[in-house]
Amino acid sequence: MIGAYYRFFKWQLISRIRTKPFPYPFIERTQLFVKRGMTGATGNIYAGLHEFFDMGFLLHVLRDEDMFADVGANIGSYTILASGVVGAKSVAFEPVPSTYNFLQKNIEINNLHKIAKAYNVGVGNEKGILKFTKDSDTTNHIVLEDADNTSTINVEIITLDDFFLNNQIPSLMKVDVEGFEKSVFDGGKNLLANPQLKALIVELNGCCHRYGVDEKDIHQILINNHFKTYHYSPLERELVETDTYNTEENTIYIRDIEWVRKRISSSKKFKILGKLI
8 A cells, every 4th residue: 555655646746747758667677658647557657557457367368479459559558568568469559649659659669669560540340431539538439420529530440350351360359449349349250250369358338328339239249259258366367257247347258268277377477566466
């Protein structure tokens, strides 16, 4: 608890002195470009891993021969863990140009340009152009016509099936697109059916209603592709199957449980805020 308070007050002081974005130590030898007000990035500063269970799962499952897909990458915390800490290859999709610039900077300052590639595009069920909010940090999202009056930008949309037609299939994919998940999966039917995709980290937190989608339908799509839901405890390296998806945080979906268990049991240890996981 004392350490958490120390990190909080240290960041509050530093972020007031340094008003421009600057690199801050992350996990092991990696860094993240951060500035005051970045919700996800500062969560990493306070907690080591701002999404501890899911990020711990990534660290223990991925290896350097794998591909990781980061759909809705934001500034790239997951991508830096996958490529900068584990050494896996990554493809990261971030639609908002200002956020994408931070994603690119994070790849560059960690010297990951050979194994991590960032794309300034959105992902959906068909190619095209859609409007995105641009001033909402981690909650930027697609705006349908006449849906709201916020400031928007036009963004190119691609599909997962088109992208991975000629690229290495990811072993693990994270999808965090603020309610647009069904469209992402509708455009990735071939990818979802590919057995090389072993596991997913998906956020289903109630945002889908803005697009007239029931999250139970998204969950059923993944169940139909033979994924099951799990909770992971990185400290104990324990996977527990759950009855359904998590409505408040991310959900881990696993299709090849034996492959995942072997990876977890053989993973090296990682130091997070002085503790090994």
